[in-house]
Amino acid sequence: MVDSNNVELGFVEKTDSHLLCSFHFPSKVGGKPAWLSLSPLPSNKDLECSKCGKILSFLMQVYSPFEESPKAFHRALFVFVCRNVVCCSKNKNDNFCVLRSQLPRDNEFYSPEPPKEEADGPSAKSFQDLCVVCELRGSKRCARCQSATYCSKEHQEADWKTGHKAVCKSNLQTTATETTSKTKVYPACNFPEYELITEPETLATDSEKEKSEEDKLEEYEEFMKSKAAESVLPDSAAKDLEKMAISENSQDQVFMKFKERIQDEQEQVLRYQRNGKPLWVSESHIPEDGDIPNCSCGLPRKFEFQIMPQLLTYLEVDSLGDSIDWGTLCVYTCSGSCDIGNSYHKEFLWKQDFSDSNI
């Protein structure tokens, strides 16, 4: 018998970019954000790394309507991260930002009817200038062609090197204005793009559970080896995962549970369970009373989903030397999903890394 426990697991899949735009209400990883509220977008100030000051990179968004509130008929959570490795420190969340956006069924942007497959639809571009590179607000303009817009000097430079140099000149000659392409990729600024597909977690039956712990560990080590062999793993993630599999003796109980729970679905990058409990990767740095700040509306924030370390293997972060890293990223959101109109509202992320005894 298969037992469901209300956890939705998320997996990444390659999909056509055009299926991941705003009016399809996607859950997705990487690429550019598919903004839910199309205006006003969050201010770029809110999306600067609190450590290095650079614009954060879009990591993922989860479409998660809040049935209890008609104001949140549509609802999406957006996670951003600074990919500068020096800003990534153990058990610290200051290189991340989570934003919530929500809209009623009748709203100024989208039809109340479900989107059709191929049709074109509304996008944030119709309401304000967007950065060509990351599709945050583009308040800076290329002084030469007056056409391309950017969030920051860094992204202007990135676009210049990635081809704007040539287009900018031709603009001067032809006064053509189309310089942006939804599908153009800036590897230094955008993560690879995937659709995020969810399905319910099923728990193994008792007879399956009888499989000895040793067998399981062996399978796990095999899996990790095969992962490492594919060499898609960033070094640090590969290291962590290998270490996870090896130093069995010194591991804490929480970590053992973590491994056991993800055993059957090793590729999961997301665990979604609103008001549920996170699956911790270590017994250290678990939040206590007061560690998760209340929403500005006064309501407590509750756990909604967690991003798993497996996601790192799909991000193609630097494979040489250190790269950004996490054990798990737990997102806590306003328990009432309070009314925020068309704006983007900051929620809270708790980062837990693997403990030293496990690595």
Ligand SMILES: [Zn+2]
């Ligand atoms: Zn930074």
Ligand SMILES: [Zn+2]
């Ligand atoms: Zn940008």
Ligand SMILES: [Zn+2]
């Ligand atoms: Zn230009």
Ligand SMILES: [Zn+2]
């Ligand atoms: Zn609130």
